Amino acid sequence: MTIRILLVDDHPIVRQGLKTLLEGHSDWEVIGEASDGAEAVEKAKDLSPDVMVLDVTMPRMNGLDACRVLRRQYPTLEILFVTQHDSPQMMREALEAGARGYVVKSNAARDLLAAVEAVSQHRVFTALHSRTVG
């Protein structure tokens, strides 16, 4: 079964980079993109993704707030944060907001595929710069 993925980041270049990484996997499909948390919530309604790859710092609605809204409205949607914030505190907040995964952008090329694999199977995957759990 194809895993349907929505990419959310305010930088189109980052979304493009994530897309090139994910599109190599035959069972995954990037079904759409959003550039802020509010757009992510709208697109989740239209597109019904299985996994959402979400940035933290975004305009209009940040990723943490979007995550809380999305997890409440779509309990089966799994959220993976890909963020600049290499911070245990931010990671804790993200998991408390309902995310299943947390990966730092500087290591996204290394960790993203394993993270998407894990969260799509409802497993937790977290990887700060120095510590990976998953």
Add this chain to the structure above:
Amino acid sequence: MKLRILLADDHEIVRRGLRALLEKHESWEVCGEASDGREAVEKALQLNPDVIIVDVGMPNLNGLDTTRQLLQHDPHFKVIVLTITDSDQVIREALDAGARGFVLKSDAARDLVSAVEALQNKRMFFTPRVNDLVLAGFLEKGQTVSRNEAPKLPTLTAREREITQLLAEGNSSKEVASLLNLSTKTVETHRSNIMRKLSFHSIRDLVVYAIKNNLIQIELPPSSPKTPAGPTAA
């Protein structure tokens, strides 16, 4: 012959995105990648690219100092800086460093191709904000010094700037020495000189200085309190 482009950004995800964008252009090729400023300088000297795209906020050696070093090695290098901020200071420093292009990362998907085309045609490319500054005479006249303006901080040498960045990034003097192929004693001497020149008493002062002077760029975490249920209006 294809236009050869070197990419320098510490995030592989960003480099992948830039590569995907640029390689849509049939006559361009990405000839190499670097994940920090030092590697960018080494690779530029090895590969002799036509255009070098440099992120400002890189560790070890930031993009502005990378640009300076590149152009010291070879004034014919053509550099586009990519930055998350277009503050007056970053703009001024990018132009002073010799960059021929200035693109905001958030607008890279829209502007970077135009920037590379401009440099390919021996023109420069800047965001409208930079052009506004030029028109306002900011660059032509230089800074205006008023009686009430605070005195400028002493200027650090290029080596001192490098060491300031590395210390502000959390490296010890020993680690800095290893990165720069210097003795620890030499780094300690530079460190003392830096602290004395800037009248600083702690590493914290140095970190604040490094952030204010774009030696390191940081993205702040969201500061707003938790929003109530439902999307926030724009």
